[in-house]
Amino acid sequence: MIFVLEDTINGILMGSIYGLTALGLTIIFGVLKVINFAHGSMLMVGMYVAYWAVALTGLHPYMALFVVVPVMFFFGYYVQDLIIKPIFKAEKEVREPITVIIVTTGIWYILDNLTLLLFGPDYRILQDNPLRGKMLEAGQMLISVPKLWGFCAAVVTAASVYVFFQKTRMGRAIRATSLDREAASLMGINQYKVYNIAFGIGTASAGIAAITLVPFFNVYPTVGVLFDIKGFIIVVLGGLGSIWGAIVGGIIIGLIESVAPQFMTATWTEAIVYGLFLLVLFVKPSGLFGVKYDW
Amino acid sequence: MTPKKINNCALVLIVLIAFGVPLVVRSATYLHILILLYMYAYLTTSWNLVGGFAGVLPLGHAAFVGIGAYTSTILSLQYGVSPWLGMIIGGLLAAIVGVIIGKPTFKMRGAYFALATIAFGEGIRVLIENIDYLGPLNFNGPRGLQIPPLDTGLSRFMFEAKEPYYYIILVMLVAVLALTYFISRSKLGFYLNAGGEEPEAAMALGVNVARAKLIAMAMSCFLTALAGTFWAQLTLYIHPKSIISLDLSFEIAFIALIGGRGSIAGPVLGALLLRPVSDFSRIYFGDTVPGLHLIIFGVVLIVVMIYQPRGLQEPLTRAYNRLIHRFFGPQGSGRAA
Numbered sequence: 001m002i003f004v005l006e007d008t009i010n011g012i013l014m015g016s017i018y019g020l021t022a023l024g025l026t027i028i029f030g031v032l033k034v035i036n037f038a039h040g041s042m043l044m045v046g047m048y049v050a051y052w053a054v055a056l057t058g059l060h061p062y063m064a065l066f067v068v069v070p071v072m073f074f075f076g077y078y079v080q081d082l083i084i085k086p087i088f089k090a091e092k093e094v095r096e097p098i099t100v101i102i103v104t105t106g107i108w109y110i111l112d113n114l115t116l117l118l119f120g121p122d123y124r125i126l127q128d129n130p131l132r133g134k135m136l137e138a139g140q141m142l143i144s145v146p147k148l149w150g151f152c153a154a155v156v157t158a159a160s161v162y163v164f165f166q167k168t169r170m171g172r173a174i175r176a177t178s179l180d181r182e183a184a185s186l187m188g189i190n191q192y193k194v195y196n197i198a199f200g201i202g203t204a205s206a207g208i209a210a211i212t213l214v215p216f217f218n219v220y221p222t223v224g225v226l227f228d229i230k231g232f233i234i235v236v237l238g239g240l241g242s243i244w245g246a247i248v249g250g251i252i253i254g255l256i257e258s259v260a261p262q263f264m265t266a267t268w269t270e271a272i273v274y275g276l277f278l279l280v281l282f283v284k285p286s287g288l289f290g291v292k293y294d295w
Numbered sequence: 296m297t298p299k300k301i302n303n304c305a306l307v308l309i310v311l312i313a314f315g316v317p318l319v320v321r322s323a324t325y326l327h328i329l330i331l332l333y334m335y336a337y338l339t340t341s342w343n344l345v346g347g348f349a350g351v352l353p354l355g356h357a358a359f360v361g362i363g364a365y366t367s368t369i370l371s372l373q374y375g376v377s378p379w380l381g382m383i384i385g386g387l388l389a390a391i392v393g394v395i396i397g398k399p400t401f402k403m404r405g406a407y408f409a410l411a412t413i414a415f416g417e418g419i420r421v422l423i424e425n426i427d428y429l430g431p432l433n434f435n436g437p438r439g440l441q442i443p444p445l446d447t448g449l450s451r452f453m454f455e456a457k458e459p460y461y462y463i464i465l466v467m468l469v470a471v472l473a474l475t476y477f478i479s480r481s482k483l484g485f486y487l488n489a490g491g492e493e494p495e496a497a498m499a500l501g502v503n504v505a506r507a508k509l510i511a512m513a514m515s516c517f518l519t520a521l522a523g524t525f526w527a528q529l530t531l532y533i534h535p536k537s538i539i540s541l542d543l544s545f546e547i548a549f550i551a552l553i554g555g556r557g558s559i560a561g562p563v564l565g566a567l568l569l570r571p572v573s574d575f576s577r578i579y580f581g582d583t584v585p586g587l588h589l590i591i592f593g594v595v596l597i598v599v600m601i602y603q604p605r606g607l608q609e610p611l612t613r614a615y616n617r618l619i620h621r622f623f624g625p626q627g628s629g630r631a632a
Contacts, residue, residue, distance in 0.1 A: 035406045086601045098352045098405050102552050103600050105545060110593035113586030121585070229417060229541075232410050240406070267425050274418035281411045282399045 006141040007258045013147035015254015019238075019247035020154035021209040022231035024076075024202030027161065030241030031178045031198035034084075037104040040228030041111035042203050046072050046210030047219045048115060054126055054214070061129050061215045062149070068207040076203025077196045079107065084199070085192055108224070116221040123218040131215040150212035157208050158247050161201065165243075174198055178241070233277045239290025248288060301619055313465055317458045326457040330529065332570040333464040334522055339550045339562035340471050341518035346548060347557035348484060349508045350491020351401070352409045354544050355416025359389040359516045361423065361539035363523025368440050368533055369432050371451075378452035382524035386517040393516030394509055401508045413541065420539040439534030442527065452528045460529055467525070468563075471518055475559050478514075487511055491557075549592055553599050555606020564608050569595070 025039045036042075049071050053064040087100050126132065134145040165171040176184040177194045185191045217223070234253055238245025253273060260269040280287060320326055342356050366388055367381025376384075400411045424437040434440075447453045454460060478484045489497035490504030497504050527533045546569075554565025569592065576588040603609060 029406070033406070035410065083597055083601075087604070090601070090604055098409075099552070099600050099604055101352060101406065101409060102548065103597050105549075106593040106596035106600070108593075109589045110597075113589045113593075116586045117584060117590070225541075229413070232413065236407070236410060265425070267421075271418065271421045271425055274414050274421060277414045278411065278418065281403070281407065281414070285403060285407055 002140050004259065004262060006143075007262065008255065009141065009143055010147065011255040011258030012251050013144065013151045013254070014258065015251035016154040016247060017147065017150040017209065017212055017250070018227070018230055018234055018254055019250020020150065020157060020212065021206065021227045022234040022238075022246045022250055023154075023158060023161070023209070023243065024205040025231045026235045026238070026241055026243060026246040027205065028199055028202040029235065030243075031174055032084075032088075032100075032195055033178075034100045034104070035232070036199075036202070037101060037228065038079075038107035038111060039104075039202070039206060039231055040224030040226070041108045042072070042076065042224070043206040043210055043213075043227055044115065044219075044221065044224035045075065045111060046203075046207040047214055047217075047223060048119065049207070050211050050214045051124055051126065051219045054129065061126060061131060062211060064211055064214070065208070068211055069204050072207030072210075073200040073204040077200035079203070080196050080199035081192075083107065085195065088192070088195070108228070112221050112224065119221065121221060123220045125218050126214060129215050133216070144216065146212065146215045153208055153212045154247055154250070157205055158243050161205065162243050164201075170197065230273075233273060236277060236285075236287055237280055239287030242287065242289035245287055245289035298619065301623060310469060314462070317461050323457050326461055328571070328574045330457065330460050330464055331574070332566055333461075333468045334525065334529075335546070335550060335570055336563045336566035337464065337468045337471055338519060338522050339547050339554070339566060340468070340475055340559075341515050341522070342547045343551055343556055343562050344475065344478065344511045344515040344518070345508070346551055347561070348479070348487040348491065349511050350487075350557075351508075352405065352548065353412045354409050354541075354548055355412035355414075355419075356515075356519050356547055357539045357541070357543040358416040358419040359393065359519040360523035360526065360543065361419060361533075361535065362389040362392060362516075363520025364527040364533045364538050365423065365434065365440070365523075366520070367524040368442060368527050369434070372440065372442065373431075373433060377450055378524055378528055379450070382452075382521055385524055386520040389520035389523075390513040390517040393512045397509050397512040401505060401512075413544070416539065416544055417541065420535050423535045423539065437535060439532060442531040442533075444531055452524075453531070460525075464525060467521065472559060472563070474514075474518075478511075479559060483507055483510060488557075546592075549596055551606075553596055553607060555608030558606065558608045560612070561606050561608040564611060565606070568607070 021040075021043055024042070025036060028034065028036045028039070046068055050061070050064040050068045053059065053067045054061050084100055084103060087103055091099060131146045131149075136143045136145050136148065165175055173184070173189045174194050174197065176187065177189060177191055177198075181191050184194075230253060234249035235246055236249075237252060238247070238249030256273055256276070257269050260272060316329065317326060320329070338356070338360070342353065345351060345353050363382065363385035366385030367376075367378045370376035370381040370384065371378045396412075396415055400408055400415075403411060423434055426434045427436045428434070442453075444453060447455055449459070486497070486502050486504065486507035489500070489502055490507055494504050523538070526538065550565035550569050551562050552565075553569060554563065555561030572591050573588040576584075576591065580587045599607060
């Protein structure tokens with residue numbers, strides 16, 4: 001019994017980190033109406049930035065936040081500005097341009113393979129960092145400390161993005177654009193600047209996820225693919241465009257992955273996750289928290 | 296000569312040259328590269344029936360390659376059924392699965408459709424990786440299936456030389472191109488085009504868009520599965536991770552988009568441009584610059600999408616027409632096939 005409880009807690013913790021990795025995906029979809037296939041690669045870039053920031057300076061892993069978040073924000077900002085914007089302009093009248101989806105796939109391929117070129121296929125992990133393998137003992141249960149911090153980071157990040165969207169002027173402009181970009185443009189909102197900033201915020205949140213992952217997760221060029229597919233499943237489960245939906249969807253996936261192996265072979269959990277995903281797509285494509293008209 | 300005649304002559308010439316290639320190219324390596332090129336052109340042309348004409352973005356077609364490969368291989372290994380028959384059975388099975396999957400997914404909009412097809416493709420791979428035996432059928436899980444090269448010959452779809460494979464895939468490619476040509480000129484083609492561009496308007500005019508899309512999907516899946524059998528017989532080894540990979544699904548879509556989706560020549564042009572990049576960069580830079588071809592793919596894709604969103608077939612067709620115009624006078628400038 002105690003094992004099930006331990007697995008449940010660890011599932012929720014890891015799941016919230018999955019949710020954090022998918023948060024940027026849902027933000028970007030909410031505003032641009034585009035699935036960013038390169039999101040996992042953005043996460044991978046964030047992990048490399050965090051890894052090198054810590055490995056070269058010897059800082060505490062979480063102090064890398066001050067390097068990674070600005071770097072990732074501007075990275076996302078300029079990827080959108082230089083690569084995705086021209087395509088948006090070319091296909092103005094289409095609401096969900098397919099070409100943009102495929103271009104983000106191109107960005108994914110470039111980023112993953114450039115990283116492979118620069119850093120090689122090695123698996124890197126931050127040796128002797130203070131968080132690695134650290135466990136919290138609660139009764140008979142062992143709870144991973146970096147995952148606990150990841151859970152906190154997920155909740156805080158989602159909450160601050162939510163507050164930013166609801167309370168600030170820029171947040172309102174972003175929400176207006178996501179509802180109706182023509183109307184927003186007519187109100188004097190610079191649509192493409194809003195897209196740049198939304199993309200930057202989405203990428204920066206991937207950076208935060210990268211920091212929470214780096215203390216206990218391997219860093220390698222294709223690590224993003226792992227979170228890419230998982231991220232798609234999470235955001236559809238939670239409802240594309242919904243911030244809290246991403247966190248809840250992540251926790252559901254985390255729970256399935258950690259609790260289901262108690263009852264079946266571990267490799268089958270993956271099949272269950274895909275099955276659940278297709279089921280949600282067919283039965284309720286708007287997901288748990290999604291808006292109905294958005295599919 | 297009329298433009299139509301010139302185009303027909305050019306086409307016949309190209310096909311004749313393609314059939315004559317093995318008389319000149321004797322190296323098995325180069326023949327293999329050409330075989331793969333034709334196979335990708337074939338796969339992309341089949342994909343194009345849905346991804347191009349029906350205007351959606353399916354990203355899980357590797358699953359149908361897998362269905363074809365596994366059906367014919369299991370039937371021939373365990374029941375001694377000729378792979379040729381298995382090929383047809385696999386194709387029919389893939390068409391049925393395609394319709395089952397297509398019915399709910401075609402209702403979805405762009406992004407959701409792409410995600411659903413990815414999940415479907417990956418789901419099929421995970422299922423096969425997890426199944427050792429399904430009733431009497433041996434899938435052999437993640438280890439894949441090996442076809443022992445015992446009896447070669449046409450009836451067993453197994454040859455010692457590369458030439459027969461070359462001719463088989465070339466015939467398949469020419470056939471699928473001809474089929475695409477007729478579909479694009481048929482009622483179905485117009486329905487698909489209308490439904491892809493303006494579904495509401497098409498439906499208002501009484502076009503059954505959903506039915507047209509399902510027919511296209513069934514044909515596309517059937518044809519894709521045939522290539523799966525071909526692949527299995529060519530490599531004599533099928534493995535879930537390599538044959539139902541996401542990379543294959545994406546590469547098909549890449550080739551179509553760079554070449555020009557929704558056109559007949561686009562997929563072939565795309566394969567002609569991208570496959571050599573992929574093969575030769577792997578041969579010459581595989582150990583020094585791993586993944587170089589994927590970087591090139593990505594860059595080419597982004598550049599093409601920004602400057603030629605309808606693919607490279609458009610500027611190339613224009614250049615071809617200008618060439619005809621120069622050599623055969625003004626009456627020669629017509630539409631290229």
